[in-house]
Amino acid sequence: MNIAQHLSTHDIKPSYQRIKIYEYLYEKMNHPTVDVIYKNLVGEIPTLSKSTVYNTLKLFIDKGITSTLTIEDNEVRYDAAVESHGHFKCTSCGAIFDIKYDFKDVAMNKLKGFEIKETQVHVKGKCNQCLTNKN
């Protein structure tokens, strides 16, 4: 994936900060919060401002190359994947797993005549590993 080109294709001028932020989102795929992104990039970009992270993510969302998820209240996370998919969050280790689900299975029969723009599925519990480790 050529990130600069991907940004350009979506009408986003590929500045250094924008490339780095998108690169982080895309390569880590770890559903980071703004704070996590900032802390991970400020070493490499010492002048980086949190404002830039906020601005950039807002731009990415406007242009449709990033989506948000809010599993816990007060904890907005960002995702380079924009196709509909769900998220499982382990309440023990905090890890987030992507889960696929079939759009039409999610009670869409209940929403006849409604125009659906976005669906989010969040599941919380304990992951495989934490269960075996008895965390």
Next chain:
Amino acid sequence: MNIAQHLSTHDIKPSYQRIKIYEYLYEKMNHPTVDVIYKNLVGEIPTLSKSTVYNTLKLFIDKGITSTLTIEDNEVRYDAAVESHGHFKCTSCGAIFDIKYDFKDVAMNKLKGFEIKETQVHVKGKCNQCLTNKN
């Protein structure tokens, strides 16, 4: 529904404020925010504090008689219904509709060996009425 008794059954002493807050949640079923609850009750309980609303809702959640939903980032809402069900929010009029869905349909095959505690399904779009009114 006898609210005082319902609270007592769940190990919550039925104070005046607690009864009123639960009553509001239960009778309106409008998925209110803290602010909405406060504004709607402060007329009847002039000394009511927002702290009380926060404290009370936290207590209700601990005791399992209230659940939260966060469809929009930064907008925590409360619900007297605790069974798994989904929510549709109309982006035009802001109304929230409950939707039933089948727990096991939501990609649970992907989560073998995981312990699932909670699922949330959020759908955004335009409701029937807004579509016909061309809002």
Next chain:
DNA sequence: TTCTAAATTTGTAATCATTACAAAAATAAA
């Protein structure tokens, strides 16, 4: 009932994420 202890409510201050905004820096165009 009266006294005392515990629980609840309240108001204010502190915190934290996010937004607003204007100055500084970088980039592009003339």
Next chain:
DNA sequence: TTTATTTTTGTAATGATTACAAATTTAGAA
């Protein structure tokens, strides 16, 4: 090079939530 535009940055403002201690209410014991 000069000028205009875009992007980045830092600080201040906002708003929701939490922390906390004082005031009030409730419950229990004497």
